[in-house]
Amino acid sequence: MPGKSYSGSLPPLSPDEIALRDRLQADIERISSNGEHNYIAYENLVAVADFIEDEFADAEYEVRSQVYTVEGQNFRNLEVERLGSEKPNDIFVVGAHYDSVVVSPGANDNGSGVAAVLALARAFARVNPKRTVRFVAFVNEEPPFFQTEEMGSVVYAKRCRQSNENIVGMLCLETIGYYDDTPGSQNYPMGLLKNIYPITGNFISVVGNLDSAFLVRQVVGEFRDRTQFPCEGAILPGSIAGAGWSDHWAFWQYNYPAVMVTDTAPFRYPYYHTAEDTPDKIDFDRLARVVTGLERTLKALLDL
Template sequence: MTGWWRVVLLVVLVATVSTGAVLWSTWMPGESVRGPLAAPDGETSALASVLEADVRALAEEIGERNMHTDGSMAATVDWLEQRLGAMGVTPERHVYVLQGGRWAGERAVNVVAEVPGTRAADEVVIVGAHYDTVPGSPGANDNASGVAVLLALAAWTRENPQARTVRFIAFANEEQPFHQTRDMGSEAYVRDADETGDAIAAMMALDGLGYYSTEPGSQHYPYDWIRWFYPERGDFIGFVTRTRDANLVRQAVGAFRRDATIPSEGAALPAIVPGIGWSDHRPFWDAGHAAFLVTDTLPFRDPQYHRRGDTPERLDYDRLARVAIGLRGVVEALGTPDGE
């Protein structure tokens, strides 16, 4: 065989392997919703009103929520405790001490509430969403939308307990300057949970769930090649994780699509791809736990990401409610022990 043919075969082999790897990473079970959305039913409309009220309470009544803004984190914790208590889910505070920077020695609070499992209570599924914002932003989409859905799922699970314990956590300090440091709320939480020996079966992070657009070209991606496998319109909700947790994200997408009334996409890509690890699931990966992110893709879609314009009136509460209802099926799937 000549050297030229060896080069041709090598190129074909590399292309075949690369294509196979991409197809493996992007294939998800079930069928996504296509075409115009069906009219919302009464439950969806009612839930949309609740979600909007929660987003407005966080983004308008409290506003910017971070360590830079005096009293804002404490006010948010109080509000979360009131909301959880009103739905019959008893909240607890996971308090940790900040270790670096200008706030070293101060305390931060993760708000935790759980619904005990009915048959496998020692196995824990964690649903998390950060409640803080970047300085200067009211954070309606990032991440009042995630917190609102977390509360909706907690209320539903309170009435529909699962075999496994489902633990709902509103995390502090996901944003800079704490992002991916020991002072990130989820980092501190998983560190303490591992020390106490919690059996974490899976973790689902909710981060930016409320901004959608049906305009062509409204959806962007970190690499150009990704757009060949996913929509150009930002009208879907995304499920993403690292390649190691592909089976988990496929389970989640399959469960979501069984009853979903909104488009959905999933991906299990290398953790180095920008955006794949940019939320509270990352510390769970680092601690060896399977975890994934549910998101509208935030900076790859939302023009007001981390800006003052991230305000409540921009969000699509009908679609947000559809996401929350679809995620009930994901909680059911994750809440079922392996083998059942």
């Protein structure tokens, strides 16, 4: 991977990062306060979607809804866009799923990812990038829709391919708020990876398949170059457990380069897919650092 992962003590948060931290916390608390939000807790799911739509609109975006129906229930992906000034047909997608698994309030999985997408959308609301950037909230990532035709990101990526859209990169923000400085707190789907990557779960990870190798290296390199926070990159076959466990997988199915930015979820987070996935488990200081790093990385990807 290009560059070197940051090591050592973290610097104090800047005033802007403190404000970002507080906004991320407020948004995650708002999302998870609905309790579980999914096809079973449908009214709660609609409430979270309404909240996201309102936040996009408050940032002065025109919100586009992609509505589809499954067994009589209407579901919607929510999308906003900043059109590129020089290369409008080069499109980066930054997305996260807003549904939670059954029984879980989903603070980290995936309130953290949604809050980050909202924060990034606000940061780019008055920016004129050379390339186009879209911020998308996907529905129905969790079972029983996971990796099926009814998964929200599959519906979205399929539409992009049918429209011949040039998605040059997709960043999936998935469960990004939990960090642990205890040695041995980080696990991996294959034991051999412990000989390559850290065993302390205090870093953010960028994961992609072999076809997305260039994007993995690009994101990791830009993040490491601009951010004082540990960052690791992994290029793995899609068949490896965990490698395709989010919305980036949908873009792989339509031959788009896509990566997952994650705290590695079940390989670190002990409250993954449980009723204990609540806001008090999230390290908001470190989450703010990660989102700041993603903002800087995205600016580089968009030629700002």
